[in-house]
Amino acid sequence: MSNGRHYVLAAGGTGGHMVPAAALAAELTARGHHVALVSDARGVRFPDLFDDIATHVLPAGRFSGGPLGWLKAGRQMVAGRRMAIQLYRGFKPAAVIGFGGYPAFPALAAAFHLKIPTIVHEQNAVLGRVNRLVAGKVDAIATSYGDVERMKPAHLGKVHLVGNPVRTSVLELRDRPYPVLDEDGIFRVLVTGGSQGASVLSQVVPDGLAMLPVHFRRRMQVTHQARVEDIDMVRQKYAAHDIPAEIATYLPDMPERLAWAHVVIARAGASTIAELTAAGRPAILVPLPSATDDHQTANTREISAAGGARTIRQDQFTATELAKQMQKLGLDTLALANAAARAKDCGRPHAARDLADLVEGIDSPRVPLPPALVREAA
Known part of the structure; x- marks a missing residue:
């Protein structure tokens, strides 16, 4: 593309924000555009x-910690906005795309000041705090679910359902068949609590798997991602139940593990x-109860209602x-x-x-915007 444009992606420093931002960056770069990332030190x-x-x-x-914490956060936001304005005056972005998280806010605020087109992408089934804060000012809201809680009726006209971008290595699993489970074959289980692990999974899963019918337990192979402090306990549990298990704190080949899992x-x-819905893998889901606005429970509703997963409250x-x-x-x-x-x-x-089509269309009349998702307000 000879007329490649510049885009800024702004995301909080967690995997939930960074992975879809990276997927969009790869797509925009492949189309000949230039991309810059704004985040925090983690991102x-x-x-x-x-x-x-x-x-x-x-x-x-983060606006927490009482009045002193709010004051400190406010000062940091103002400083971040000032730095973003300086960045944009040199980089000249055609649009700024926010993926949620507090680091996205000063980047979007700077775009509002300079009248640069803006989009936010919401990964969860509940509109996040920063995205709620800016929803009235952005030009478009891209969602991952058809029904997103905490979305004001006034904003529905600029909502576009695009889904949640995943890594190419995971998307490629969509073309691979679900692994055949022969009567005497290995039954493979993948246990993961996200990038930080989850102690509750380590405490419960080995004992729960041990209660399955004997013919499954005898041919089970488990890969279990656990926190460092839980490794020894998890290993002892699986050994006591005579269940073969690989335990690790980090799985660098997660896409291949996902392909392998039943x-x-x-x-x-x-x-x-x-990633589960991209690859097509059945799941038992245990939402994190402390997640903001209980958004993990909301995330499970679509796949559970479809019959692709079972959800258990913690x-x-x-x-x-x-x-x-x-x-x-x-x-x-079967x-x-x-x-x-x-x-x-x-x-x-x-x-x-x-999402890339939406981004290209937000600042160019030559590229039509995808139609907005039409839903009745709750």
Whole structure:
């Protein structure tokens, strides 16, 4: 593309924000555009996501800790906005795209000041705090779900359903068949609590898997991502139940692990759901109860209603309940394959493409915007 434009992506420093931002960066770069990332110190150090992208750290505090904390955060936001304005005057972005998280706010505020077109992308099924704060000012709101809580009726006219972009290595799994589970074959289970692990999964899952029918337990192979402090405990539990298990704090080859799995037991973060539905893998989901606005529970509704997953509240997550829900999900070949297909039906594999189309169209009348999602206000 000879007339490539400049775009700024602004995202908080967690995987849930950074992964879709990286997927969009790759798509825009492939189209001949130039991309810069604005984040916090965590975000610019994310491994392998933005190696070829110019990155900038902006100060952005969280509004917590009482009046003194609010004052400090306000000062950081003002400083971040000032730095973003300086960046934009040199880089001259055609649009600024926010992915949520406090570091996105000063970048968007600077764009409002300079009258640069803006878009926010919401990964979860509940509109996040920063995105709620700016929703009235941005030009478009891209969503990952057809029904997003905390969205004001006045903003529905600029909502565009695109899905949640995932890494190419995960998207490629969509073209690979669900692994055949022969009667005497290995039954593979992947357990992951996200980038930080989840102690509750380490405490419950080994005992729950041990309660499954004997013919499954004897041929089970588990890969379990656990926190450092839980490693020894998890290893001892699986050994006591005579269940072969690989335990690690970090799985660098997660896409391949996902391809290998018959069932996934996981938290319900936005990226996890997006990857499960992209690849088509049935799951047992345990939403993080402390997640802001309980957004992880909201994230599970679509895939659970479709039959691609079972959801267990953390306060009800016991070994007995896990074993029961695993059997309801289906432990025979046909039932598991059916659940995998239902999970896959919830995927939106063209999310990066559709979001890039929206970005290109926001500042150019030559490229029509995708039609806004039309929904009745709740």
